[in-house]
Amino acid sequence: MSNELIQIETPFQFSEENQQEFERLIQRYPVKEAAMLPTLHLAQKQAGYISPAVMEHVAELLELPVMKVKDVVTFYPMFFEEPVGKYVIRVCYTLPCALRDCKLVLEHIKQKFDIDVASETDLAKGTTPDEKFTLLKSECLASCDVAPVVMVNDDLYKNLTPEKMDEILDGLE
């Protein structure tokens, strides 16, 4: 335990390719701060989540106090401050999906992996022990015509039933 407390995080650096992407992004705005969201997305894609080290690096790149970066990270639901599974499952739970039984899909995933739904403050309870899946509820994903829908990482799956969900999740490496 005490070990964990004094553990020093390894500093974060963009990979070469991402550094180039960042240089390109920063050109787009008259002030560096405006590149915040795309930069954080890029960093999260590389690191998996936004650790304090990531925040520090981003703050340095954008020439801002770390606090400003933290401020933004805590505001937006898409940024994670803790590690998440390799696959983040977002089950849409807003009214149009609720009218099309998204509940069945959610309950099915919960049972299948024996996990709870992760909350923004407690991602661990919605993550499988092997860190393969994290289960989240989501707000309307703007696909209500094909409800219920689920997003797994960047991919959207439509008209789901528990059986179809099984097929999709079993097909993931």
Add this chain to the structure above:
Amino acid sequence: MVQERRILYEHLDVPDINTFDVFRQYDGYKRFEKAIKEYQPDDICDMVMKSGLKGRGGAGFSTGLKWSFVPRDIEPRYLCCNADESEPGTFSNRYVLERNPHLLIEGILICCYAMGISTAYVYIRGEFTLGKRMLDAAIEEAYQQGYLGKDILGSGFDLDIYSHPGAGAYICGEETGLIESLEGKRGQPRVKPPFPAVEGLFHKPTVVQNVETLCNLPFLMGNGVEWYTDIGRTYGDTRFDPPQSDPNTGTKLYCISGDVNKPGVYELDLGLTAEELIEVAGGVRGERVKAVIPGGSSAPILTHYELECRLDFTSLTLWKSMLGSGGIIVMNETRNIVDCLLNIMKFYAHESCGQCTPCRWGTPWVRDIVQRIADGEGRQTTMQRPKFGVAEGGRWGDTGEMEEVYEDLDLLESVANNIANVDTMTWNTICVFGIAVSWPAVSYLRKFRPEFEAAIREGKLVTLSVEEATVPPEENYAYQQRIVPSLFEAPT
């Protein structure tokens, strides 16, 4: 049956329409060329004003009027295209981004040429990864073909378009929240005025416009104002017509979801009735309609008595609701309105940006009250209301009859109305998110009060029949006020 009129969506299903070459075969960029060769920027602003085009993102504000507020002597000016599409029940922008991104680029080009703007940002919600990829690819192509960049087609007009990803916050759809978010901060809306048209992105004049609004521009440009104003239902056959001075022109991408047989996006002339739209979408799934949300989850609900209401910007205002983003959600007889409200209130409680106290505290409070009612723990008391004053025929200290009082329902309405008052249309918050919370809360409660009372009385959710659950038209505040009183007749 009402026929679809596909204009914005006409070529949506053409294979490879997302590529420059195919888009070009279908008049792609020709309308922009016409604009830049034949028209002065001011002429285009004039056309947009005359067309009566209203913003499709939510507020329904006249686009031409908005453009006229932008001071032309401050440089640079910006365009922010609002592709945040997060209003529950709305999904028309997504298809444009994923399948026909060049159309949006052409719309942006025309807008920027008219406004003398040389930088445009497209704020895409973070979850639209495919949409962003498609748009980025299209932008790249447009640069290669010389339709973006410096000195476009040798006209001296420059434009850069950049896509900018959001990160999952609904409030970034609000125009000033979007601007804050684009500037790299928390997406917390600004106090207005100043309006973005005067002081927006990087404190410069900024036009914020929805994807669908911008996609109207190429067609307006290509076919002219007269063609455009002819689209839209001709009125004159019912008592509820919007004034001719404020016409609803053009088509709308109506998104219909929930309990209908064929949910989807239907492009129809503005102004068909809710009943007609449900018919177009294959009819109700189940026995009959219990309720319809006409404009995304923020809009006040309509009962089955109100289905003759026209789905356009002015008519719905008369009916004390709004067309909003055009997301129509249908609920059938098996749905419990308390349960539906709970779902929506959870959404708003999660999405409040937390800046203003009435919204930060009030919204979770509303959610908790509805949760309590749904859990069967709604509060109810029997009490004697004090009788005051001679008017009620009493003296000080007199008490009236014993009455059943649904304490939680009064509390619900009072909390909601203190975030934003739906009767006076005043809000105690920075942005109109406050109204988006109290509108559904108060309208569901007032229009479906029997179902709320039943849940409290029985100590559990009870789904009443459509007739029992709905407050009759005579007692429906919105129904009573929707038309000039002298014209009012109860439906037969």
